[in-house]
Amino acid sequence: MPESPAYAPTARTVPTRARERASYDRESVHAALDGAVLCHLGFLRDGAPVVLPTLFARVGERLYLHGSTGSRPLRTAQGEPEGIEVCLTVTHVDGLVLARSAFHHSINYRSVMVHGRAVPVLDEQERRRALNALVDQVTPGRSADSRPANAKELAATAVLALDLAEVSLKTRTGDPVDDPEDLTLPHWSGVLPVRTAYGTPVPAADLPETTAVPDYLERMAG
Amino acid sequence: MPESPAYAPTARTVPTRARERASYDRESVHAALDGAVLCHLGFLRDGAPVVLPTLFARVGERLYLHGSTGSRPLRTAQGEPEGIEVCLTVTHVDGLVLARSAFHHSINYRSVMVHGRAVPVLDEQERRRALNALVDQVTPGRSADSRPANAKELAATAVLALDLAEVSLKTRTGDPVDDPEDLTLPHWSGVLPVRTAYGTPVPAADLPETTAVPDYLERMAG
Structure with missing residues (x-):
């Protein structure tokens, strides 16, 4: 069955405010996830929220998380075949938006x-x-x-799966929006673009000098 | 009374695993907070965790959050003089660590x-x-x-405060740590540095051409 091009909105993925918008487009969601290095994972510990930065991966419509079997959320989830309730958020900052008024920054x-x-x-x-x-x-x-995980490493690693079902994407793009009466104020307004930049690969101290930097890394370093 | 140089560890800021370390050094915590554009705020909605990316600011030992009085966490907190339980996390990615084994990435x-x-x-x-x-x-x-908030804008904005009391900083730096038996494997290993880079400021479409880019922005754009 071909997948729907969009995730179905739910009570908690629909914005509460009229002027907020969310997208449920599968391709846009995938693109935002695939460009990210880490996510922030929210879960409950003793009834209180915890937000943990952690690595993740997307394979089709499933996200994976991993960690030592000794780490708190992983250990908790291992004991619960039904899993644990989470909120996983991935955010890219694309620009600083400077308006003439402090309010519209x-x-x-x-x-x-x-x-x-x-x-x-x-x-x-x-x-x-x-x-x-x-x-x-x-x-x-x-x-x-790289050398794949051996049996001992596999045993020491907990893996969690989170299906992409209840998903939304929020986006802001473009210019600041100033109030008409502020347009004659003298302040500069516009956007300062922000991006993630990679530097020159730094070889490990114990790496033989003859080991070349691999192509896939050269490409990232630009 | 002069402040202690460190935050006091608590049950939930002490790592659960022996080989994990956390710092409670006030200056290091401040430095990591001050260099960040946004945080991920965790709170409960109908008993389930929510992780919201949002702007924040540090003033001394207090963090501030803001939002429309119509937004969910702000609206909830406004009705609760005692506030709401949150976990606020700020993360900087400084490098990708490539080990010879997949496990030690x-x-x-x-x-x-x-x-x-x-x-x-x-x-x-x-x-x-x-x-x-x-x-x-x-x-x-x-x-x-920029033009400061007027009375109407102030009224439309909810501000929350979160005191820096139960705080920890986790850090990883330096080379990958490979197992001794992997050191002769042919794979490159080392660190790809990551940083946030600012581009050239893009003036708003409605900005007069004669308005110069301010110094503080030129300095950020480098």
Whole structure:
């Protein structure tokens, strides 16, 4: 069955305010997720919210998270076949928006929010696929150029899956929007573009000098 | 009374795993907060976690958040003089860490996590200070070069305060750490540095051509 081009909005993915907009477009959501290095994962601990920065990967309509079996959310989730309720948010800052009025200052951004239950992945093949995807999410092409996890490492790693079902994308783009009566004020207004920049790869101290920087890394470093 | 150089660790800011480390050093925490454009704010809605990317500002030992009085967390908090329980996390990605083994891949980062109650700020002077700080957090120097909020704008803006009390900083720096038996593998290993880069300021379409880019912006754009 071909997938719908959009996620179905739900009570918690529909904006509360009339002037807010959200997108449910699958391709746009995927693009925002795929360009990110990490997410912020929200879950409950003793009834209180915790927001943890963590790596993630997307494989089709499923996100994967991983961590030591000793880490708190992973340990909690391992004991719960039904998983744990999470909110996973990925945000890109694209620009600083400077208006003439302090009030209309903003940022240009793209932010994906995923609600759902993160469930433990127990199937070994899926766990291996997830771990490769986690390496490739950060550095595309890297999993094929590193030693795969061995049995001991696999056993020490918890993998969680979160399906992309309850998902929305919020975006701001473009110029500041000043009130008409502010347009004659003398202040500069516009956007300062922001992006993530990669520097020159720094070899590990224990790397033989003859080991060349791989192509996929040269391309990222630009 | 002079402030202690460190925040006091609590049950939820002490790492659960022996090999994890957290810092409570006040200056390091301030530095990580001050260099950030946005935070991820975790709170509960109908008992489930929500993680919202949002602007913030630090003034001394207090963080400020703001938003439309119509937005969900702000509206909830406005009705609660005791505030709402939040977890506020600020993360900088400093490098991609490529080890010879997939297992030891990581990122270099700095992440501040603050637990506590976000309480509504009602005092008008403090609200004004907070709104200026929110503008200056993103673009230092900007609040003095924009029109301050008027009475109507102030009334439409909810401000929350979160005191820096239960705070920790987690950091990873330096080379990948490979297992001794992996050191002879042929894979490149090392760190790809990551930073936030600012582009050339883009004037708003409605800005007179004679308006010069201000110094504080030129300095950021580098």
